[in-house]
Structure formats: structure tokens, C-alpha cells
Amino acid sequence: MDATLVIYALYLAAIYALMAIGISLVWSSIGMVNMAYGATFAVAGYAAYFAADAIAPAIRSWSTGVDGMVLLAVLTVMAGMIAGGLFGILVYLVAFLPIHDKPNFAIRSLIVTLAINLAAVQALLFAFGPQQKALPRIFGVGRFNLLGTSMRLDQAITIVTTIVLLALVLLWLRISRRGLEIRAVMQNSEGAALCGISTRWTALPVMMLTGSLAGLAAVLLSQSIFVNPSAGTTPLIKGLTIALLGGLGSVPGAVLGAILVGFLEAITGIIPFLGQRYVLVVQFAFIVLVLLIRPRGLGGLLDETRE
Amino acid sequence: MLPTGACFGCEGVMLSLGGRRILSDVSLHVKRGEVLGLIGPNGAGKTSLFEVLSGRYHPQQGSVFLDELRLDRLDIFRRARLGVARTYQSPVVPNALTIGQTLRAARKAYAPMMSAHDAEWAARLVRLDASWDRTAGSLDTFDRRKLLLACLMMRRPRVLLMDEPASGLINTEIAELDLLLRKFADEYHLAIILIEHRLELLGAIADRVYVLDLGAMIAEGAPEDVFRDDRVQAAYFGGVA
């Protein structure tokens, strides 16, 4: 397998990792399977699209050079992430706040987020129609040579940004006070309350963070596909499966899972007699296999205590 | 193999979990109608030993015997069906079920099914006199323990492993528990193994006492001798008796 393939695999891995980690974090910290993540993705995509639409002319008039490009890129990404964060807050307000300390929250929140997802997709369909929207190629469509392999600019940038961001998030979770908070709440919210940790105030930043991660993923992925109401579905499924594959709650597990699945997809894509149509099957077969070997996913946590 | 007369026990059990050595070369045995005490400081491995005896943990070395047959590879419920009954450190009950339902479940757990009469008998035997319509979750500590005991006694087990049965009980309740245990031992000839920190209870009813420390047996014998043993004093009472 040659370099371009590796790049492609990493590129997929990056996007999946963004989604998977979002889902994994939300689950592990506030015990909610966020089915509205797909909607977050789509909404952020639209927001980025309209933002870019609005500002692109202004920026072009200001400068058409690299600095213009960069400014546009930054603004678009920001728009996406902010929109994602805001949608995260919406989910927090609707699906988390009212019922987070009520009986069987997990299932109920699952249903609520599911509903939000459905509603949001339909709303987008209603508001902006089925036609797909093309984000400006904020990273350009050029290619450049690195160590003798020509790679697509957007893929390269995507990979780099993701790696950086994820590194930051991981670090933050490990060492910071909030990180400890999050893990404490995830373990036992009453115990956390007795430590002075408020579940509700821990959950808010988590939802915003994951939301904006989804936003970022949306902008990055929309460099190769287009924004449309149901654009979030596939990323949601992939994210969900990978989050579980990595072991819910284990961020490193999610990253590892994303990389594995990315490479798997890239390779199955080119194997002649398999071809792209088998990507899904191979992927799920792989996941099934892993789960049979490691029932708690790759980075499964200990979550049973003793009598 | 067990020494003659013993009906239950383990030989040279070695257990390590998560890379930690929990139990090393532990052997113990108990006769029918005998009450065996098992004491030791916290973390000594008492509960772990119970888990081994009752089949939740499978030891790396050593084996568990019931009369002649080795139980090594059998799961908890299989051993339970062979007559190895155990209770837990925390008073577990199916919270949402009523006492009646719980007993019914125990009756129908496996063939031969017990009759409703057996359930009543068992409940009476352990003096569980709460109304059968109450949910098990609303019971207090002692009644929860009694409920589990009733479910176990219904089947006339041969061995009874009790993990800190008196924790969270008050004196009168402990006295009652004492009565029950004696009755089981004397009238129904159960072999009883008892983890207990309340020494008054242990001293009163145990015929022999094993002392476990850091996963190893450091003493065995009649209670009063054992309590006087220096190593035990050091390990368990920290010098102060």
C-alpha cells in the first residue's frame, strides 16, 4: 500500500475520530448516547455554508491571495464550530437538563436525541430543500508534494488539524481539573455531587466541546462531499460504531478504532474483487470480530464493581 | 483430597487477580454440623476466598472439594445446586420483587421445584415474618439477609458460606442470628463457614477459627486460643485486644 493510500486512510481516520470522540465523551461523562450528533453535523455544515457564502465576496474583494484564503478558511471553520457548539447547547437544554437526574435517563435521553435528530433533518429539508450545498474549497483543491508523494491539500490539512485538536483534548482530559470532573461524574454522579462537582455544570462544556468537534468534522468532510440535510447520518453511524468499537468512554480507544477503521476502509476500497460496495460489510465484520475477542471494545473500561 | 470427616473445603488455593496475588496456598475444611470462623484484617482475602469456594473466581492453583467430588470448573449456580450456599457481604435482594415472588423464584430456580409449602417452611425457619407482599427493597438489613437465607435453606444445602452476616446488625439481631446459625448447625447439620468482624458472635458460636492475613492462613484452632495467638493479635487487633 502506497503513500497516497496511507494519506487517504489517515484522512478518513481523522474525520471518524472527530465524530467518535464526540460521542464517546458525551456517553462517558453524562451517560447519554447522543443520537442528535448527526443533526449537529448537518446544522454546522449549513451554518458554515451560509457564513462562507456571506463573507466570501467581501474577502475576495479584500484580497484574493493566500491571506484571503486563510481568513476565509478560519472564518468558515469557526462558523461551523460555533454552530455545532450552539446546537450542542440546544441538545443539552432539551435532552439533558430536564431529565438528567430522573429515572432511566439513558434510554429517555436516547429517544429525545433521536427525536431531535429526526426533527432537525426534516426541518433542514423543509428550510433549505433537498438540493445539496457546496462549501467553498477553503483549503483549495491543489495538491502538493511531500516526500515524493503528491497529496491533496485539504486531506493533508484535515489530518493535521485533527491530530492537533485531538492531542489537545486528550491532554486536557488527562491533566486538567475539568477532565477529572468529567471522569468523576461519569463514574458516579452522586459521589461527584458529594465532592462538590455539579453534573449539570460539567455537562454543559462537554456538550459544547463535542458539538464543535462535530462542527469541525462537518466543515472538513464537506471539502469532499456536500452539505445536505441527511449528511449527518453516515458520520453518525460511523462515529457511533467506532466509539463503541473503541470502548465507550475510552478516548484513546476511539482514536485507535478510528485509525483501524480508516485503514480498513481505504484498503477494502482498492482491493479489486472487494471494491467499495463491501466497505460497510468488511467494516462491520471487523467490528463484530473485535467485539467477540474484546467484549468491552478496544479500550474497554472496568465498569463492574464487586458485591 | 479432604481429611476424613470433612465434607467441604479447599486445598492449596492460589489466586491472583489483575496481577495481584490475593490468595496463596490456602487450605481449609469443615465438617458437617461444624461452625467455622474465618477472620482477618480488611483486604486479607476473605471475600476472595469465598468467591473461590463458591465459584465466582477460579483459582490459578488448588481445588475445591465437596465430599469426594471436585468443584473446580463449576459455576456458582452449579455449586449452589450441589448444596454450596453462600451469602454476600452486602445484603443483596431483588429490590423490585416482593418477598413472595422472590421465594417463588427460588422455588422454581431449578428442578426439583419446591412446593409453596417449602417456602413457607423456610421463611418460618429463618423467622422472616415480614408480610410477603412487601417488596424486598423496602426491607431492613437483617430481613434482607433472612430473605436470602430462606431462599437458600429451602433447598436444604450442605454447606453455608456467610460473608459478614452481622455487619450492620444490632445486638438483638445478632443474638437472633446466633440462634439461627446454631439451629442450622445442630438440627440440620450444615457445615457453616463464617466471615465475621464481630468477635463476640464468632467467639460464641464458632467451633474452629481460621485467620487469614495477606492472603495466607496464619493461624487455626479454637477461638480463644486463636484470639490469644500473637501473630493474630499483631495482624488483626494491632496489639490491642
Added chain:
Amino acid sequence: MMSTNKPAASYVKVGRRSDEVTLKPDGDQLWHRWRPPFSRRHWLAWRGRYNPRSLRRERLLVDKRPLWWTLGLGGLLIAVPFLSDQFVNIAAIFCIFAAINVIWTLIVGAAGIFSLATMAVVGLSAYAAAAANVYLGLPWPLMMPVGAAVGLIFGLLLALPSTRLDGLYYALLTLGIAEICRVSISQIKALAPSNSSINGVDSFIPSAWHLQRPGLLLGFAGAFVLLLCALLVFRLVNTERLGLLLQTAREDEAFAEAVGIDYRRARWLVFVLASSALGAIGAFYAMFYRSISLAVFSLDQLLLLFAMIVIGGLGRSEGAVLGTAIVVLIDKGLIGLGPLRIIIVTAVMIVVALTAREGLTGIKAQFQAFRNRKKSERRAARTEKGGEVMPEEATEIADKQLIYRRLFDKRLRDALKSSITPDLIAEHRAKPLGQHSDALDRLLNYFRREEMPDKYAILRVGPLRSCSYRVMALSGRAGHPPRLVDDKLYPTLDEAYHAVFLLRINDLLAS
């Protein structure tokens, strides 16, 4: 037993043997009467009770659900013939989905296995049955058995990992398997021309009637019967032995294990049973539509079904049916509204999930819990009544007599407390027995009247000549030994009497 001849320093053996010896009843056989399911004497759970307020005995129906079932299903049965074609069809679809959901509830609720392969089982067996019919010319009456068989086999395969994995992980696994099924069917070249859907399947509806009024009615009838069968299966599994064992295990696995319940096997059984039931339903599905397509496997549909279950109330058959009814009615009945209907469905989902913690069928219980809380808060406000109630029994006491008795008792005690003075005590110390002042007499009478548990006894220790006395507290329960209250020794009986008196006063003041 050797424990008798063993002195134990810290512990004094009092009343060491129980008074009565409980013998195991023999002649069990008499009591081993096995009664086949549904052959019980009373179909409805009547409970006779004595009403302490109205002082007469009354009969009340403990469990009214059978009535609701007959009302709801009967109503549907009667209503359908008068509906338009479209709604007859919707009713039939409702029955099919309800059947699927009921069985799924069995898997998720009773067996506690969070499987998302439900529609996969349905779909696979539907495909198998349809293919057998279309390509191998299997007559339609045999389709459901074939479906059931396929479901059984598939269920066996799915059940293998179900013991190793748990919760969401198993859900993911099953999801993956479902996806694999979908894609592998979509890759069958033979089916490609029809988008891998099998059409023109035989059916219990004569093809002449297909999509005509009589055909629709017949289809509905079939679906209705299917639903009834599903409910029967649910009832048989969930409330008979298996269900009970599984419920115990769900509540507390450790307990179940200790009692000897092999809950893994029970789960496995239920799962496989349910799977083959789903398989049969799948075959029916194919017959009903005369075609089967990949959409059976679609995730959206699956999630929608799950939403139905949760809306109705997870773990209850009535919940599954109710939820299905609501969602299907909106989704299919309001098809004229276009996408708007989906918004409505989501709105329903959100509202129910946010307000009802156990789904719609759980609302009653939820409301009662709420009312109880308010009640006890109100009781807390007025400390008078119930104030004397112990925490264990503080729930609503049916017998008001008891409360008034306690109320009276409380007043009396307050009066007596006020009468206690040092010289009263002095008087008693001087002369425990014999003639007393009025106040002291009242006090002593009160003590004598009290119940056994609060009383004390005097124990003589040592030989008769040089004996001394100790005070014991009676347990008040047969077979429960009195316990020593302290290790004071009283040389004379009178001092012992006085000690007891002080104890009683102490208790009185403390109460």
C-alpha cells in the same frame, strides 16, 4: 455440640435455644400440584379484604389490565370493518408492528438482552420464506414454519455472543450483523433487477383479492391473529417461570446466582424463542405485502420501532402495543401531511420521554408515587398524627384506630412526663413495692399496661443464699431471648426494682 462447653468472655449466653423447633413438613407430594398455564381457578385477580374503616369485607380487582386488553383489542376488531381501505391497511400494519414490538419487548425487557437485530431476524426469515415460496414453489401455509425455523437458527447464532457482551456493545454487534445481512442480500445478483426485493410472493390472501376490500380485511384478520399469538407468547414466557427467574436476575445477578438460578441459560432460551417467533412474523410480513425489500433492515425503521416501545413503556406488552398504535397512526395515517407528520412523531417522542419516566403505561404509577410524596410531606407538616409512627411502617396506615390509639398514648405520656419529679423518684427508691402516692401509682400502672417489648426482667445470678441481681430487657417476641441491659450487679431485689423503674422513666422521657 462442642460450642456448649466453651466459655466465651465477651458474650453471655442467654436463652440460647429457640422455644419451638420448626420441622420440615413431610408428604410434600400432596402440595406438588402442577397446574397447566391458564387453568387457574380465577381468570381475574380478585382480592378479598376487610376494610377497617367501613368495617365490612369487600372484593376488589387487583389487576384490571385484562379488562383493558379486551376493551382495546375488541374495539379495534369491531371498528375495522367500518374503516376506509387505507385505514384497514394501517390497522393491519399496526398489528404486525405491534407483534414485532411485543416480541422485541420480550427480548429487551424480560431477557434484558439489548438486541438491535430484531428487524434483521424478521427480514432474513422473510427473505428466506419468500425465496422458498417464489423460487422453490413452497406453498404459502409452510412459509411461517420455514420463517420460524430460519429465525430459530439465526437466533442461535446471535445468542452465542450474547453471554459475553453486554448492553450497548451487544447492541452494536447486532447492528453490525443486521447491516451485514442487508448488504449481503443487496449483493445477490439474482435480485438486482428488482432492487433486491422479492415480489409476487404467495399469500393467505387469494391473489384475486389482492389490494381489494376483501383482501384487505382478510389481511387485517391475519395480522390481528398474529398479534394475539405474539401476546400469548409474551404472557407465557414473561409471567411464568422463565420470566420470574429472569426478573430476579435483572434485579440482582449475585442473588440469582446464589439461589442457583442459571439466568444465562434462561436468557438464552427466551432469546432463541423470541427469535423464532420473530422469524414467523417475518414470513407473515412477506406474505402480507406479497413482497419483501431491503428496507426491512433500515436503521431508521428500527429506531422508530424502538421509539414506539419506549413511548409506550419499555418492558410491558401493553406499552409496546400502545406506543405502536400511536406512532403508526401518526406516521401512516397522516401521510397526507408529508414531512410534517415526522415532526409530529418526534414531538410526541420528546414530550413523552421528557415527562413520563416509564413511558405512557407507567404514568399511573408515576402519578401515584408523586401523590404519595405529597401526602407524606403533608403528614410531615402535621407532626401530631402519624407522628408516633415508626419509619418502617410510616406508610399510610389503613386502620385509623391504631393512629388514634397512639395519639392518645402520646398525650398520656406527656401528662405523665410532666408529673415526674425528683421526690417522686425518691419515693420509689424508698419503697419500690406497696402503697404509693397517686402520681406514682398512675405512673406504675402505665408501665404495667405497656407492651411486652418495653418491659424489663430481673435475673438472679449466683447461688440462692448470696445471690445478686441483674436487669434484662425482654425482647417481646417468642423465642427471642431477653438481653442484658448492662453489667451492673444489684445486691438487693429492691435496688433492682428501682433500677428497672429508672430505666422505664428514662425510656418514657426519651420517647
Added chain:
Amino acid sequence: MSGTLLAVRGLSAGYGPLRVLHDIDFSIAPGERLAIVGLNGHGKTTLFRAIMQLVGWQRGSVLFEGKEIGGTRSLGEGRYTPGIVRLGIAMTPQGDAIFPGLTVREHLDCGAHAKTAWRDRTRRRERVYQLFPQLDELQGALVGKLSGGERRMVSIGRALMSDAKLYLIDEPTLGLAPKVSKRVIEALVNIPLEGKAMVITEQNVALLSGAVSRMMGMHAGRLRGEVGHVGLA
């Protein structure tokens, strides 16, 4: 206001239909060690949980440093608890309300979660390790795997990590071997209380006698005032 740190007036609480506490009145002055002894199932834990706003429902007033933290705010259990903790009440729950997936060290850090405490958490950890040397070698172990006793030490240690003015310690010796119980009680007694106060519930009076400044008996959800008599020997 130095007179009383915590003042409880007419506090009633319960779970759903069940009423457990019947208008409790008591108060603690700074520097005091109060023990509440009572048979089990009689509401000690519930009292603590009521102070922390963790019970199903409650009414009556709880004044902490003159600030009302009681009342009938049945907005859901545990909504107000963090606020109360931040005011300076630390409670070790009965049994193990702890984080099975965290290591002992992280677990202790949670105790020092408040910003100020967070800075010198290492020092505090050392202090706890001195009290319970056993924990020192278990630092990296997952709490979920510790034995009953070890868990209890961890959760007491957690309470000590925070700089609270009032410690509520529920049955510190439940299920502990005599040796360890003694150590625990000693530890609790040795904690210097300048201006701080501590409430301990116990069933075993003998352990506490002499160790605390006051003992109150609890029976059937009522406080029976000072304990001298035999009701619960």
C-alpha cells in the same frame, strides 16, 4: 455567630410515602465532635443525606453559618448538593459511593476538587497516606477492586482532602476489622478541629465513648438527646 456552625430545626425527611425523620432539632458549635448513635434503619444516614439535600423529600430548616440550606426544595435529589459542599460541608457516604473506575489517587483528588484545595492537593494526599498507610501502595489501584475496608478508607480520605468546616462521617467503621476501626476512629479524633466540627454516626457506642465531645441517640427517626442510658448499648 460563632455560637453554632450548623443548626437543624424541625427537620423531617423521607423517601416517597415513607417518612424517616421526625422533626429533628440539634446544633453543633465549631470545634465540636458530635456522635449520633443509633440502631440501624433509624435514620442516621437519612439525616446526613437530608442535610446534603439528597433525600426524596424533606422540610424544616437547616442553617449552616446562619445560611439556610434546608427547606422543601424537592427539585430532584442532589441538585443543590454541590452548592452545599462548596459552602464547606464534606460528607462520606455510608457504604461506597465512590468512583470504581478511578484510581485511589484520582479519587482523593476529587475530594480536593474545590479550586483552592486543588492547588495543594499533593500535600493533602500525603496527609491522608499518613493516616492510612495501606492506601500509599494502592495509589494506582482502581478503587472498584479494593476490598470493603480499603474502600471505606478511601472515601474517608476523600472527605479529609477537602477543606470543609463541617465533616459528616457516616458509619466510618462499618465492616472494618477492630484494628482498622480503631485506627479510623483515632484518625478522626486526631484531625485538628480549629473552628471546624465533625459529626460521626456509629452503631457501636463503645468505640466512640470518650473520643467525642457529645453523643446523641437516634431512635425511630427522632433524636433522643444526650445518650447516657441503656437503650442502645
Added chain:
Amino acid sequence: ADDILIGVPTAQSSPVGVGDQKDWLNGVTLAIDEINAAGGVAGRKLRAEVTDIDIMTPEGTVSAMQTLTGKRVHAIASAFVLIPQPAMDAAAASRTPYLHGNTSIASLELVKSNPAKYKNIFQIDPAETWYGYGFVRYLKQLAAAGWKPKNNKIHIVQEQISYTQVISKSVQKAIAESGGEWVLGPVTDIQFPVQDWSPVLRALHDSDAGVMFIDHWVAAELAAFAQQFAADPVKGSLVYLQYGPSQPEFLKLAAGSAEGMIWGTVIGTHADGKGKDFRSKYIKRFGDNMGLVYTGSGYDTVKLLATVWENTDPSNFDAVGSAIRKLRYEGVCGTYTFDNSEQAPPCHPWQTEDVKAGISHLLLQVQDGQHKIIAPAELAEVKIKPAPWF
């Protein structure tokens, strides 16, 4: 008199086909309004009964059709469903005339197989098989006209639904029949939704075939392909995108990178006088994102129904059916005739030489940001132009 109802099952909430079906609905609406403005049919106004349909599933299809027949519509005009038979059965059950643009050989086979049952069911365009035959024969014409392909390999990239599968098969069949003039290159499988075309591009580069037949139908993804292909094209090979580009958003999404790509459709709005003024009317009414296919065919369908209803009683379904079978109607997409066993118009130029005798298989090329018809010759606006990467 009461209105004449035209049932229009329209996918509004399903993941695919929403754009096309909207086009169709617009076309229908336009026609109905015109007719009503002109006083309706025999004094009766036309009215569209729109209902949401789930074109992916038999159940959804059937229930939508039932809703319509339940409302006693006089005819059903449907853009397309993906699984023909259930829809046809549902329509046949009430004998309602059912005109559809399924573009599927399967439907035609069904009609042929059971004329009695399906006699009121008509497909308003030729079968999709002609995409394949037509394209290969067109290549022959090109070669005759002096175009030199760099090699005679045809690389097929195929999606998985039956439609694209059938087309792919027909291409391969045509290649086989071309007697060695063309040879089959590699066949690459893709599956909707296509996240990223990189693997496909790799495959294309590897094969370096003279002709690349992208057999996919989702406009947006074809646009994505166009962009990524433009980023690093395969020098000198002719790229054909099947049907997808007809959808309005294609050009906007491709943002110029589609320049020089060729695509085709077996039915499409012509650019002759009639076609032109239809396009202008449409754009005036619905704004400037017009699909080239279902807009026109929807329009025509209603118009031809109207002409039939002029002198047959709409509620006498069989009469209407036989009238349609006898009908010959010239619309903006060509000439509709149904009097053959398949009850579908023939495909010009491959089945009939006469442009006035059938529906033309149009081939178009994107030239300076516009779709331009390049074949058949009778309808061509412009000549084919070498693509930028030649």
C-alpha cells in the same frame, strides 16, 4: 362539474429522489395551471392530489398508491418508483390510469407479461437499457466523425441499484456486440453514498481507459467526482456521467469543474422552439434551477392526459386507457406513442429513425457552464468540443 384529480405521489421525506420528484411536481403544476387558466378540460378544472411516497420500500409505495386510489383520482402521474411491481399492482387493482417515468425495463417486461392486468399502465419514456446501447453507438458515430480515442477501453464505474446495474449490463452487452471496436476495461463498484472518490480516481488513473462511463445517478456525488477529477484529470479520456447531471444543482455544485463532461438521458426537455419557451415559462415560475428531465416529462404527461380527457370520460378508466394507447402526442420532450406491447414510446434514434416518432435519447455536454445538447443531430444545439484535459 367537479374537478378532475391527478394523483402525484411525490417523495418528500425519503433519502433519495427528492429533487427529481420535486421537478416532476413542478412540471405537473405548471401544466395544470396553464390548462385551468385556459378553462380546464371540458369545463372541468384539473387538480393535483399530492402525497408523500417512500419509493425505497414496497410497503411505502403501495400505501401511497392506495391513498391516491382511495381518493378516487382519475389518473396517477408518477415521476418514478424504485420498485415498480407493487406500485403497478396497486394501480392495477383499481384500474386507474397510471403514467410513470420509471425508465425501467422491468416495468415494460411486466406490462408485456400481463397486458390484461396492466393495460392502463404506461411508461412515458424508453427503458434505461438505451443508456448503454445508445452511448456505445454514439461513440461509433463520433469515431466515424473522425474522433480518435487514445485507446478503445471503456472503464465502467457502477453503482449498485438495479437501474445502474441494468445500464452497466447493457453497456457491456453493447461493447460485446461492437465486434472488438470497443473492449471492456475494468469495472469499479461504488455504493451510494460515496464519501470520497479518491479510490475511484486511483482506479481510473490505473486503467487510463479511452472512455470512462460513470454509471451513477446522484447529482451531488457526480459533481464531487467532477471536482476531484478536474483536480487531477486522466489526460485525454472521454468522461461520460450518466443521468445525474440533469438535476438542477449539478452545475452549481460542480462549480465550473464539470466543463467538458458528457452526459445523457433517455428523455429530456428539448432545446427547440417548444422546449425553449417551456424552459422560459418554468424559470419564470420556479426560479433558475431547472432540471432538464422530469420538469418537461411531468409537464407533458399532464398535457397528454388533458388531450385524452377532452373527449373521453375521465372516470371511465378503461376508455381513457385505450384512448392513451391510440394517442400520439408531441410534447416538449418528444413524441409520445404507446400503441405497442410495452405501452411505452420508442427510443429515437436507436429504435426509430424518425425524430417525430419517439422520445429522443439526448446526449449533452457541459460547455462554458451550460448544458448543451450535442446529439442526436436533429436536436443538437452545438457540436461536441474537446474537454479541457484533452
